[in-house]
Amino acid sequence: MVWLTNQQIGRWKRKRILVGSFLCWLILMFFTPKVPLNSFRQHVFADKRNFMGVPNTLNVMTNFPFLIIGVLGFVLCIGGSFFNISLKGEIWGWTLFYASIASFAFGSAFYHLKPDDNRLVWDTLPILIAYSSLFSSFLVERAGEIMGLSCLVLLLFISLLSVAYARVFNDLRLCLTFQLIPCLAIPVMTAFLPPKYTHSRFWLWATAAYAIAKIEGLADSKIYNANQYIISGHSLEHLCSAVATLLLTIMLLYRSIRFHRIGDLKGHP
Template sequence: MRKRTLYAWGVAIVCFLVLMIVTPAIPQSQEYHDFADQLDFFGIPNTLNVVSNFPFLVIGVIGLVLCFYKDYFKFSLQGELWGWTCFFIGVAAVGVGSSYYHLDPDDARLVWDRLPMTIAFTSIVAIFIIERIDEQKGTVSIIPLLLAGVISILFFDDLRLYGVVQFVPCIAIPLMAILLPPMYTHSAYWLWAAGFYLLAKIEEAMDKVIYKWTHHVVSGHTLKHLCAAMVPVFLTLMLAKRTIETNRISLLKTWKVSWTEVNGNGCQVESREYAYTSVQSEDSHSR
């Protein structure tokens, strides 16, 4: 197991180094700060882009409190507590940091917008390692992953490292949620969270288009904040509802696959449904 872990880390480091060598540097574009909605209300600059961050602060504080309130989330492992604590701290900090940035968008303030997000991203990766791979390795990885996120922000003139920190979890987490057997029930909530985050990124990319479609009522970036805030909402609901999974089967194996089969004469229609489940062998029964 130790050799496989070292091998995996070695492959990851080599892939990262190759990526940094073969790809050009990606500077921070100043056009990024030019958001569609720049209207001011009640003396608050860029009002909707600022106040739409408030849900992050609310759900972050609620989640952080519940982490330590009478074992409300019923964590089974100590590493889970620290991982989720870091996550909710990051979420709450997004509400503050992103609001601060949108009051007067520039490069210096953008650091405080992105830093909390990297804390949340990297914490989630550590949580997945703890719950689905190995508790000790996941717990030990919390600090290195957080440091990697912080370092990615320091390379402000080159967004490649930040891109890796942000987008690799977006791919890895849904895949792990589907392929790796969960420790707890309600694992599908991870996919709901991933779906809302994907929608948020689409809205961010269509900031000005959505602002035009809505006749300057709401911009894509404002909607991005609201959709992204649904990620910690769904994860908090998952933590509140889940229980220990007695039969650890991955989502891929539990999903049902069904389709309708039309016979050759084109008249008779037959529906079939299949479910992927674990089946014990006869040898295991005989033992």
């Protein structure tokens, strides 16, 4: 009876957090101005330097860490014995996450070689899929396998919808607000839902690194001017985002199971 009561409370907390996240997304969509896809400023970055014939060199080359971490993480997920992953739902989520990160390295580099509307989708879609799979893996760990996998399907659909919406309605708000999900939801759910594994603080560290990366991206020109044109805020955004991914990889390597949930053992949420 006590376990049933606790389970009901846990389900109520999960539903409240998900509903709250959805309402926050609606508020952002209704009360923020439209962000045009084909705006000239959208594709203008502070650092336009060309080294060795590579346009926008640093914005292109700073995607290389994503390729290394993405390929390494994907191989380790496929190997099955390197990362401390206990459920199939987690394996699917993390494998898709690292595959998306590796794809993002190519897509973002391709976009930054010649930034325009047509290439932007190759920069945006892989990272939205990475966010979807990452948040799904987090939900599998904190809320149960069925909950996490159900959200993965939903979030992947929203990712595709966001990119399609941006192209059809010339508005990037869906894509931009979707990228806020990790920064907002993960810290809240970390506080409300108990961790299944040790080293759960790495979730918060990675979220903090990602939040710093987004700030660096917004301050692209200011950072570039402040450091005497050595590196731009956008290039630093790439590097800091890669650090966030690296922190999650370290977490998977060193964590261990704190407790088994009854739903995990029986195959039910």
